[in-house]
Amino acid sequence: MNLFNILKEIEKVDPEVHERMSPRRDAIKNITSFGSKVAVAALPLAFATIFKKAYGTTATTSVSTVLNFALQLEYLESYFYNQGMASTGLIAATDASVFATIQADENEHVTFLKSVLGSAAIPMPAIDLTAKGTFPNVLTDYTTFMAVANVFEDTGVRAYKGQAPNLIGNQTILTAALSIHAVEARHASAIRQIRASHGVNITPWITGSASISNDTGIAAANANYGAGASGYPAESNVMQGGIDVTKLASAYGSTTPYNVACEAFDEPLDMASVLTIVGPFFG
């Protein structure tokens, strides 16, 4: 049975079908706190409610477009970790449990998004982890693998953040997207810690200066940390809500050091910029 399509068909003649069938806020409130089995069962309905356009938003990108964008990134991440974990001798034994946790989370994200999207979910695309030869040793050289993982996670955080406005007011979907966003940030922190433990000069958070927005040491990833096409600034941005936060007081006096200002705020990135950046990994 395809619940999603059924509801969509009914909706054509009865726009209020979802509210009639199941008052949204009672039936699917806080899906994220349910057991996964319950959540998956409830989700096709949760997703269908988005078509009600009942959230009073001015979003121009549909929720299904946002979720398929997220799914595309999760396909890439899950495939990357699945291939990495399957590559004998690649991952240091001491780090294996960390990557196993991340691998499991990313696969759960794919499962979750597919269940939310139902028949609207895009299929898994063809993936080239070398990014057309940019990272030829990604599955044989651990340093490269960790670096690519670092960039994937940081970019994932930017990508989910950039889509939040398109989900504004949607308790179910926005909360779920931000919940994945937070997990990607936890992963980013963990991988940055691992890179640091292998001698890379890097912190769990993205730092920078007035001239450097990419702190990973991976020049090929400059765009991942730079400004986006839609006007979203680079990770080195210090203007927040119209306020230059370096001019605010800190523990060091009446101003805040530039690096602290960079670190304290992660920056969003628009969909088009993210797709351009990850483009070489597909097809």
Added chain:
Amino acid sequence: MKTEPQESAGGNKIARRSFLRYAGVGAASVGLLSTAACHKDHGIGPSGTDIGVGDIGILNYAYALEQLEAAFYTQVILSPYSGMSSTELSYLTSIRDHEILHRNFLKAAIGSTAMINLTTDFSSINFSSRASVLGAAKTFEDLGVMAYNGAAYLFKDPNYLILASKIVSVEARHAALIRDLINPGSFAGSDVVASNGLNNSLTIAQVLPMANTYLKIKVSASNFGYVAY
């Protein structure tokens, strides 16, 4: 507070700001209404405060949590626990700096309707004990992530939503680090990340009772279903 340049909405911006200003000023009167409704005196007073209404209320909620975190880490660095490694000192100093900036930024962004300076009560934390300090840090960071995520849908203004999301992922980076300092590999433990790979989230009414155990001035959110006493 100004809007992000790329998000500016022309004439709507002025209307929205006016509304928010009105909403912020209206916080006290709405609080009075709810006070009258349940016959108890829990308006804004010397031992309690309320986050207010609307987007400004949510920002004040975040501001309250950031005040708590900034005060905590300030004390951690003032009186380092015994055996704090140089790496830990560096990490905890950075986190202190981030939390102070979050606090000061939110105060500046909210402006005249920012909530009062809160007085903390850290009597339950032993600042000379690594386990006690990192345990409290874990509580604060995980709570912060769950609080931002649970309240985000309440925002009406996408600019505020974006600003909050810029902060929450940094809190998640902190949470992962603190958890790994306590127990390596627990950065996304099953107590905070559910089996579907989603970080747990909490409502305002769930978060504030926990936050209030570390505050002398209790924070209420009468318009969001929670009154501290």
